[in-house]
Amino acid sequence: xxxxxxxxxxxxxxxxxxxxxxxxxxxxxxxxxxxxxxxxxxxxxxxxxxxxxxxxxxxxxxxxxxxxxxxxxxxxxxxxxxxxxxxxxxxxxxxxxxxxxxxxxxxxxxxxxxxxxxxxxxxxxxxxxxxxxxxxxxxxxxxxxxxxxxxxxxxxxxxxxxxxxxxxxxxxxxxxxxxxxxxxxxxxxxxxxxxxxxxxxxxxxxxxxxxxxxxxxxxxxxxxxxxxxxxxxxxxxxxxxxxxxxxxxxxxxxxxxxxxxxxxxxxxxxxxxxxxxxxxxxxxxxxxxxxxxxxxxxxxxxxxxxxxxxxxxxxxxxxxxxxxxxxxxxxxxxxxxxxxxxxxxxxxxxxxxxxxxxxxxxxxxxxxxxxxxxxxxxxxxxxxxxxxxxxxxxxxxxxxxxxxxxxxxxxxxxxxxxxxxxxxxxxxxxxxxxxxxxxxxxxxxxxxxxxxxxxxxxxxxxxxxxxxxxxxxxxxxx
Ligand SMILES: Cc1cc2nc3c(=O)[nH]c(=O)nc-3n(C[C@H](O)[C@H](O)[C@H](O)COP(=O)(O)OP(=O)(O)OC[C@H]3O[C@@H](n4cnc5c(N)ncnc54)[C@H](O)[C@@H]3O)c2cc1C
Numbered sequence: 001x002x003x004x005x006x007x008x009x010x011x012x013x014x015x016x017x018x019x020x021x022x023x024x025x026x027x028x029x030x031x032x033x034x035x036x037x038x039x040x041x042x043x044x045x046x047x048x049x050x051x052x053x054x055x056x057x058x059x060x061x062x063x064x065x066x067x068x069x070x071x072x073x074x075x076x077x078x079x080x081x082x083x084x085x086x087x088x089x090x091x092x093x094x095x096x097x098x099x100x101x102x103x104x105x106x107x108x109x110x111x112x113x114x115x116x117x118x119x120x121x122x123x124x125x126x127x128x129x130x131x132x133x134x135x136x137x138x139x140x141x142x143x144x145x146x147x148x149x150x151x152x153x154x155x156x157x158x159x160x161x162x163x164x165x166x167x168x169x170x171x172x173x174x175x176x177x178x179x180x181x182x183x184x185x186x187x188x189x190x191x192x193x194x195x196x197x198x199x200x201x202x203x204x205x206x207x208x209x210x211x212x213x214x215x216x217x218x219x220x221x222x223x224x225x226x227x228x229x230x231x232x233x234x235x236x237x238x239x240x241x242x243x244x245x246x247x248x249x250x251x252x253x254x255x256x257x258x259x260x261x262x263x264x265x266x267x268x269x270x271x272x273x274x275x276x277x278x279x280x281x282x283x284x285x286x287x288x289x290x291x292x293x294x295x296x297x298x299x300x301x302x303x304x305x306x307x308x309x310x311x312x313x314x315x316x317x318x319x320x321x322x323x324x325x326x327x328x329x330x331x332x333x334x335x336x337x338x339x340x341x342x343x344x345x346x347x348x349x350x351x352x353x354x355x356x357x358x359x360x361x362x363x364x365x366x367x368x369x370x371x372x373x374x375x376x377x378x379x380x381x382x383x384x385x386x387x388x389x390x391x392x393x394x395x396x397x398x399x400x401x402x403x404x405x406x407x408x409x410x411x412x413x414x415x416x417x418x419x420x421x422x423x424x425x426x427x428x429x430x431x432x433x434x435x436x437x438x439x440x441x442x443x444x445x446x447x448x449x450x451x452x453x454x455x456x457x458x459x460x461x462x463x464x465x466x467x468x469x470x471x472x473x474x475x476x477x478x
Contacts, residue, residue, distance in 0.1 A: 005030040006340050007093055007108035009083045009276070011040035013326050014307025015114035016064060017333030018340070019075045022110075025341035031075045032106065034095055036082035038156050039138045040066060045326050047141035048186070051148070052193035058142055086111070086280035088300050110302050110340035113277050113290060114333060117270035117308035117324050126242030129249040131175070132264040135186065147263060148175060148197050175262035176200060179252045181239050182267035183210035185356040185363075188222065190265055191231045192359050201231045202259050204252065206238050211363065213371040217384045217403050218417045222358055229359050234259075270324055272309045285311045287322035294346045296336040304340055306332035313349035316367045316414055316435055317376055323352045353432040355425040364428035367415030367435045368405055379408045381476065383469035387461025389423035391453035398422045402465040404441065411440040411473050416465075423456075430462055441469045 006022045008015045011033040019031040033040065041064035049055045066077035078095075084103075085094035092107045119134035121127060133144050139156070146152045151171040178194045180187045183205030194201045203210070203226070209219040210226070210233065223233055234256060242264065243251040252259045272289040283299040285291030290298055290305035294313065298305050307329035314321035328350055335345045353366040373380045383404050390397035400420025407414050416431035418424040434444050445466035451458050459467075 004109045008033045008112045010114035011035035013329035014333030016041040018112040018337035021334045021337035034081040048189040052196040113305040115273040115309045129244040179261040187267035213369045286320040304336040306336040315349040351435040362424035366432040394453035
């Protein structure tokens with residue numbers, strides 16, 4: 001009898017985690033990963049720092065090459081292989097070898113769909129002009145950096161085990177003006193990347209604030225920061241199209257006027273890449289992501305889904321949510337692989353914890369913001385304080401703002417947001433843990449947190465904010 005075979009579609013965070021955990025649980029079984037891209041297993045999260053040139057070589061973003069995955073983990077990785085159809089009856093996938101232009105069929109015993117997300121690209125006039133970029137894949141990052149370096153482009157050297165790229169052409173000059181469409185966390189991170197490369201940067205955002213649904217107490221600080229760094233933000237402004245000459249973008253057209261651009265970055269969000277699953281008859285759930293249960297099972301036996309193509313349960317609302325993040329993709333992928341191997345591991349869910357660096361600011365969110373909570377119809381209040389990252393007695397502590405959302409009736413913590421120059425990104429993890437444990441604000445105020453002058457104030461900002469919120473709650477209750 002031949003060995004059981006797992007086929008994984010997609011070879012980045014979720015897909016490679018699934019194949020690796022499956023092989024660990026079932027060393028004698030076969031694991032095949034199919035990816036249409038040249039690269040697998042890279043950290044898209046580091047792309048902004050590659051474009052900024054903080055990371056010099058794109059290879060530093062790659063965790064596993066196909067060669068290492070095969071030699072050290074026994075996984076059969078096939079890049080430039082696109083799955084074009086899933087036959088759930090026959091339990092096989094149709095695959096196109098993009099290099100040879102050949103079609104093949106691969107049978108599976110277990111299937112993990114880890115096709116990730118796709119950047120949103122609205123059908124606006126001029127959207128297909130050259131030098132309008134999205135940033136999603138490693139190739140996207142390489143293309144943007146190469147363009148900034150010398151108005152150049154590149155081609156991938158196929159066949160090299162390390163996938164070297166070679167320069168195809170560069171016009172020698174450099175782009176000067178970048179327009180970022182979208183003021184979410186990727187748009188904000190890219191402001192810093194572009195400024196570091198000496199570009200003039202304009203951000204166009206449809207909403208009344210940067211950073212999507214975060215609260216104004218936090219977003220106003222971020223907007224002040226990017227302006228201090230020379231970025232021009234235009235809020236409440238909608239992009240209507242793009243104009244160019246000789247096929248290259250030159251202007252971004254909005255409802256408030258036109259903006260010159262040598263380079264445009266579309267950063268208006270990602271959507272689940274779930275069309276293949278849908279066409280096969282697999283059920284989709286929230287936001288068009290693949291519906292999965294706590295064990296990453298789809299509605300079809302032996303078919304699992306994980307990562308940016310799949311939904312997850314939000315532990316604050318108890319409902320399904322689509323919050324595509326690398327941390328979730330890795331965890332879901334690992335569990336999908338283990339469950340495909342016959343283990344029975346539950347993915348409890350997410351609380352939507354995200355951290356980002358915007359110039360010298362750390363910005364963090366966990367749980368719900370006011371906009372999120374309003375959408376859920378929850379009755380809540382917010383409470384914000386300013387604290388210090390370290391004791392006054394120890395030099396150079398930095399200010400931080402801490403904001404909590406508290407449910408009026410129960411006193412339960414619904415969410416937390418923070419911004420400051422230091423000590424934010426790791427403090428949010430304490431609050432993520434509080435959300436996971438469904439703590440009330442009184443519980444948070446009672447936490448026994450560590451203190452020494454170089455690291456915190458004796459009343460840590462987490463505790464000060466909890467005490468202030470608790471006072472508000474008590475006042476409201478009379
Ligand atoms: C610029 C940027 C910054 C980010 N920063 C952070 C961060 O700081 N923290 C964080 O937690 N997350 C961050 N993320 C999100 C994180 O990178 C993603 O959540 C993560 O990459 C998702 O992994 P995935 O494996 O689900 O999907 P993907 O990375 O999208 O991989 C899916 C793969 O599937 C392949 N594929 C798709 N369809 C097919 C098909 N039909 N056949 C074969 N192959 C197919 C694709 O080629 C792709 O390689 C960031 C993302 C970006 C773009």
